[in-house]
Amino acid sequence: MSDAPTAPGSAGSLAGLPLLRGERVWGFWGFTSVNVGLAIATWAFLTGGSVALFVGAKAAVAVTVVGNLVGVVLVALTTCVPSAKYGVEQFGALRSVFGRNGVRILLLVLMPFLLATWNAILAIMFGRALANVSNAVLGTDLREDSPVVIGFCLLALVACWLLLLRGPLSLSRVNGLIAPALAVVTLVMLVVILRERGPAELAALTPLDPTDDPLLSYTTALEVCLGAGFSWWAITGNLARLTTTARVAYWPNLIGLFGASTVAGLVGTLAALAFGSSDPTTWMVPVGGVALGALALLFIAFANITSIMGQTYSGALAVQRLHGTIAHLPWPVLAALLLLPATVMVFFPGGVYELFFRFLALVALIVAPLCAVYFADFYLLRRRTLHLRDLYTDDAESRYGFWRGVNPAAFVAVAAGAGTYLLLLNPVTYASSPLFPYLTASLPAFAVTAAAHVVITKTIVRPLNRGGYR
Amino acid sequence: MHADDLAELDIRIRTIESPEYHDPAHADLPALDLVVTAVTVVGAGVLLLWWGMS
Numbered sequence: 001m002s003d004a005p006t007a008p009g010s011a012g013s014l015a016g017l018p019l020l021r022g023e024r025v026w027g028f029w030g031f032t033s034v035n036v037g038l039a040i041a042t043w044a045f046l047t048g049g050s051v052a053l054f055v056g057a058k059a060a061v062a063v064t065v066v067g068n069l070v071g072v073v074l075v076a077l078t079t080c081v082p083s084a085k086y087g088v089e090q091f092g093a094l095r096s097v098f099g100r101n102g103v104r105i106l107l108l109v110l111m112p113f114l115l116a117t118w119n120a121i122l123a124i125m126f127g128r129a130l131a132n133v134s135n136a137v138l139g140t141d142l143r144e145d146s147p148v149v150i151g152f153c154l155l156a157l158v159a160c161w162l163l164l165l166r167g168p169l170s171l172s173r174v175n176g177l178i179a180p181a182l183a184v185v186t187l188v189m190l191v192v193i194l195r196e197r198g199p200a201e202l203a204a205l206t207p208l209d210p211t212d213d214p215l216l217s218y219t220t221a222l223e224v225c226l227g228a229g230f231s232w233w234a235i236t237g238n239l240a241r242l243t244t245t246a247r248v249a250y251w252p253n254l255i256g257l258f259g260a261s262t263v264a265g266l267v268g269t270l271a272a273l274a275f276g277s278s279d280p281t282t283w284m285v286p287v288g289g290v291a292l293g294a295l296a297l298l299f300i301a302f303a304n305i306t307s308i309m310g311q312t313y314s315g316a317l318a319v320q321r322l323h324g325t326i327a328h329l330p331w332p333v334l335a336a337l338l339l340l341p342a343t344v345m346v347f348f349p350g351g352v353y354e355l356f357f358r359f360l361a362l363v364a365l366i367v368a369p370l371c372a373v374y375f376a377d378f379y380l381l382r383r384r385t386l387h388l389r390d391l392y393t394d395d396a397e398s399r400y401g402f403w404r405g406v407n408p409a410a411f412v413a414v415a416a417g418a419g420t421y422l423l424l425l426n427p428v429t430y431a432s433s434p435l436f437p438y439l440t441a442s443l444p445a446f447a448v449t450a451a452a453h454v455v456i457t458k459t460i461v462r463p464l465n466r467g468g469y470r
Numbered sequence: 471m472h473a474d475d476l477a478e479l480d481i482r483i484r485t486i487e488s489p490e491y492h493d494p495a496h497a498d499l500p501a502l503d504l505v506v507t508a509v510t511v512v513g514a515g516v517l518l519l520w521w522g523m524s
Contacts, residue, residue: 017475017478017479017482018479018482018483018486020482020485020486020493021491021492021493021494021495024493024495058521058522059522059523061518061522062518062519062521062522062523063519063522065514065518066514066515066518066519066522069511069514069515070511070515073507073511077499077504077507081498081499084495085495085496085497085498086496087486087493087495215523218522218523222519243495244494244495245494245495245497246495246497246498246499246500247499247500247503248495249495249499250499250503251503324472328472384498388483388486388487389483389487392479392483
């Protein structure tokens with residue numbers, strides 16, 4: 001499989017097949033470096049900046065660690081473990097939850113929203129980073145939404161497309177270079193901030209835009225971090241299928257997605273508190289000086305490319321399930337089509353970028369219930385056992401056929417979870433119910449979804465002998 | 471799926487289902503790993519959130 005996307009014409013057809021032992025190309029450190037590259041490169045700094053809107057340094061440490069830990073653990077257990085065990089891509093395994101047509105419905109709703117927005121945010125961050133390097137080193141005066149920045153954004157997307165033509169091994173190679181460098185740069189940034197401001201001064205800094213209620217601000221910051229943790233759901237499973245054991249599929253997520261995200265997020269929070277801006281591309285030069293700051297921005301910029309590559313590759317595997325025509329599109333065409341929505345969005349860099357923390361809440365609204373329904377199905381109802389052949393056979397013959405290839409129970413459970421989230425928190429306005437400060441929104445949504453799926457499946461789906469539940 | 475792909479799929483599934491075939495990835499994540507994870511997440515989560523609010 002590892003070479004499948006590099007072979008024009010056959011990319012789609014082979015990409016969705018179960019992997020054999022020799023095709024699993026990522027060992028522990030290989031998968032760790034991919035995770036570190038994904039985590040540090042991008043949203044971690046932005047998430048840290050968003051956390052700084054609501055809480056100070058000490059509270060930020062707590063919510064960043066806990067929010068990312070809970071989110072990443074649930075996502076890794078839910079997506080990485082089954083995909084690695086069976087060598088199947090995530091949306092292939094999800095047929096056991098939603099049914100084949102149910103997965104198609106999910107992809108149609110989910111992928112355009114997630115892929116376009118994430119890629120656009122990353123490309124804009126790339127553009128702003130290069131613009132700030134230019135301003136610091138060359139003395140230019142590029143504004144955040146200038147045509148040059150938009151040009152840089154487009155450059156990022158084109159570079160990703162060119163690298164994607166070389167397949168997932170190129171992702172691994174690029175990450176192997178960038179991930180260690182980024183880890184070093186992030187730690188150096190942390191040391192510089194601590195030396196310049198000192199722990200006591202940093203602890204005394206006030207949040208940028210808190211609410212009147214400290215507990216509400218605290219939980220809102222925790223919710224932002226939970227959303228960041230859950231946001232890996234659409235990416236990680238398809239990457240983990242390339243790993244060699246269950247432990248290799250699972251633990252690197254805690255080093256990379258959790259550990260690196262947390263450190264980078266905290267660097268983002270501390271810098272945002274110290275310099276009064278939640279945009280990481282604006283504080284790196286003031287923090288590190290021209291040389292180190294520009295170097296850090298360059299690493300961030302190029303690491304964003306690996307992030308776009310990672311999720312576009314993962315998205316490509318997913319959308320190939322929509323229709324046979326898509327599965328047989330030449331790989332360069334499919335990759336270009338997946339990057340196209342983001343190329344439109346980068347023409348509005350300000351609007352997309354400034355709404356980042358609201359976007360995180362929208363992601364959590366959708367993804368926390370999706371994560372929960374998969375978790376409940378795989379661990380509680382199927383006891384970690386899927387039937388590989390039935391993931392591929394026609395609905396009439398497959399135990400995962402459900403009703404015309406759709407499992408309504410899973411969708412009802414997800415709707416119940418999303419409804420619970422909306423009752424607790426409005427992801428657009430951040431208006432919340434009185435219970436939100438004590439519960440968060442993602443975790444009750446997760447619990448309600450899991451419980452609803454188990455109850456509906458045991459009382460309706462299993463007695464009707466659908467879905468292969470025993 | 472095209473006929474070639476179906477044939478390739480069938481070969482792969484037969485290979486994976488074969489008694490002689492062994493892939494370490496097919497083993498479940500050990501229960502110890504799950505227990506360590508659960509204890510760490512709950513324990514660290516409660517302590518950190520309490521500390522962060524204090």
